[in-house]
Amino acid sequence: MSAKIKDVAEWAGVSVATVSRVLGGGAVSIELRERVELAVAQLGYRPNLSARRLRSQHSKTVGLIVSDIRNPFFTAVSRAVEDVAYRAGMRVILCNADEDPDKEAMYLRLMQEERVSGVIFSPTGMTVRCFRADLYEFPVVMIDRDGPTGLTDAVVLDNRQAGKMLVEHLIGHGYRKIGGLFGKISTTGIERHAGYEAALAQHGLPSAVRFVAPSTEAAAAAVRAWLAEPDWPDALIVSNGLLLLGAVHALTEAGLSIPDDMALAGFDNDVWTGLVGHGLTVIEQPVYDIGVVAMEMLLARLENPSMAKRKVVLNGTLLPRASTNCRAGLAQTRAT
Amino acid sequence: MSAKIKDVAEWAGVSVATVSRVLGGGAVSIELRERVELAVAQLGYRPNLSARRLRSQHSKTVGLIVSDIRNPFFTAVSRAVEDVAYRAGMRVILCNADEDPDKEAMYLRLMQEERVSGVIFSPTGMTVRCFRADLYEFPVVMIDRDGPTGLTDAVVLDNRQAGKMLVEHLIGHGYRKIGGLFGKISTTGIERHAGYEAALAQHGLPSAVRFVAPSTEAAAAAVRAWLAEPDWPDALIVSNGLLLLGAVHALTEAGLSIPDDMALAGFDNDVWTGLVGHGLTVIEQPVYDIGVVAMEMLLARLENPSMAKRKVVLNGTLLPRASTNCRAGLAQTRAT
C-alpha cells in the first residue's frame, strides 16, 4: 500500500493541511515546505486522484467521443486534443462510438459518471438532431459534425464550400458528368453533397449520387455496382477518406485507369492519397488544428461558462493532383 | 448539481445502504428494489465514480502508453485494447510518449496517481532496459517491445524470424545486395536487424545497414544520402511503416522505379502499402490481435496476480507483392 498524505504529514512532523498546501502551492514557510518535500520524495508519495477529485469537485478530465480512432482524421484530432489537454494538466478518456447512437448515449452517460469537466464529441446525425445539451452538466464541443447552431460550441469544416470547390475544380478540368459518393450517416456527407449539388446546378450540369454506409467496403460495393450499370460518370467525388479508399479499390480491381477512365477526387489528405498512381486530388482538412481549436474552446468555456456559444468554421484546402488530370498536380507530384 | 445516493434513498423512502445494494446487486426484496429503481430513473441518478473508486479501492481503469497514436500500428492496437476493456467494464486512459523516456516516466507516475488497475505499455529501449516493475503497484503488460524476460507480461512479434523471412524472400527472388534501414530507438528495430544479419550470414551475403530516428523524415533523409553514395543495394528492407513511407518518398523523388531500380520490402501492412505502384511487400503484424491479447493478459493478471509472467510471441505473415518483383504478388494485386 502506498503512502498517504497522513504518512507524509507524520514523517515531516506537520499537519496534513500543510502537506496539502505544499502540494497545491499554498502559503507555507520555506522551512516546512522543504521538510514536506523531503518527506514526499523519501516516501515516494503520490496523491490519490480519486480522493482529490471527490473533494475538489473537478475531475480535470475531458472525454473524447469519436466514431473510430482508426480513421486517420480522428487519430490526428485526438492526438491534438491530447497534446493540448495534457499541457493544460488535464487527462483524456477516449471512446469509439462506431457511428452508433446507442453507444454514443452510453458513453455520454459514462462521462456523467466520471464527472468529466467537458466532452469533445463527433456525433452521428441522429444524435445531433435530438441532442439536449441541458441534460448534461458538462460543456460539449462538437467536432466535424455540427448540431443546431447555438446549442453547443462547435468546430467544423466549411463542408458546403469544400464540396463546391471540388466540383468546380473538376469542371475547370473539362469534366461534365460528375458523380458523387457520400456517407449517409453523418451530417458532413449531407453538407458536402449540398455543396456538390449547388455547384453543379450553378453550371447547369446534372448530378448523379449514391449514399452509402460509412465503411470502405460499402463504398467499394457501391462503386462496383455503379460500374455494372451502362452509364457512369467520368469523374467521381467521394465524401471522405474511408469511402475514397473503397472507390480506389473498386476502380483498381475493375482495371480502370485513374483519371483516364474515371477521374477521382475526395476528402482527407491521408498519406496513401499521395501514393495512388500519381496522387489523388483531395480537400485537405486542418486535422490537427481542428483538435487544437476544439480543446482550446473547451478550456475557454470552462474558464467562462456563461460565454455565448461559438462555432468555428475552418476551411479546407484543395490539393490538386493527377487523379483529376491536373497538370499543376502532376508537376507537383513529379517534383516532390 | 446532480442527485446523490442520499437523495435517491430519501425519494424511495429507504436507506442509502439499500440503494447501494440495489445498484451493486445485493440482496434486496423485490418491492424495495422496484421503488429504488424508480427513484433512480426519476432523479436521473448517476453514481459518482470518484467516490466509488475511493471507497472500493479499485479504479477499473487501465492506462495505455504508446509512442504515437498516429502510427497505424498503435491505432489498431489501441482500438483493440479499448474494445476488450470496455467490454470488461473498464475504462482506458491513452497517453502518447513520443519515444521519449522522460514522458514515459511522467505518464507512469500519472498512472500511479490514477491508481489504475494496470498498464499496457510500449516502451523505448532505454526505459525497457532499466524498468523496475516492483516500483509500481499495478501490473504492466509490455507490447511490441519487450524487456528482460520474466519481469513483466509481454506480447510481441517474433521480430528476428520476421527479419529473416524478409531477407530470404529477397534472396529467393534473386537479390544479392540487400540493404537494411532500421529504427535506432526501439528494440524491435534491433531484433529485426539481428534477423536480417543472421539470414544474410547464413547465405554468405554482405550486409549494409543504416540506423535512423523513428520518423518518416529521418528515413527519407537517410535514403536520400544513401542514393548519393556510389554504391547502393539493389534491394532495401525497412523496419517499420513510418520509415518505409520515408523510403518510398526518397525513391520516388529520385525518380527511381520500384522494384526495377531498387526492390523494397518492409514491415506493417498499412493501407497505403498496397497502393504504392503495384504494392509493397511487407510483413503484416496481427495488429488487432496484439491489442486483444495484451488486454486479455492484463485481465488475467488482475484475476490472478501471482501467476508466472508470460510472454506471448506472435508471428507476422509475409505479404509478397510487386515491390520485390514477386510474380505471386503481382498476380494477387491484379486480381484483387
Add this chain to the structure above:
DNA sequence: GATTTCATTGAAAACGATTACCATTGGTTG
C-alpha cells in the same frame, strides 16, 4: 506598552459512495 494586523499553521468537517456490523422482523422448530 498595548492593540491591531498579518502570515502561518493545525484541527476538523466535508466530498459521495461502499460495507461491516447491528437491529428488527417473521417464520420455523424443539
Add this chain to the structure above:
DNA sequence: CAACCAATGGTAATCGTTTTCAATGAAATC
C-alpha cells in the same frame, strides 16, 4: 411457548484528499 435463524434494513465508519475556520505568535502601529 420459548428460542433460534434467515432475511432484510439501517447506522455509522471509512476511503484520501481539500478547505474552512480558529488559534498562534510575531511584527507593526499608535
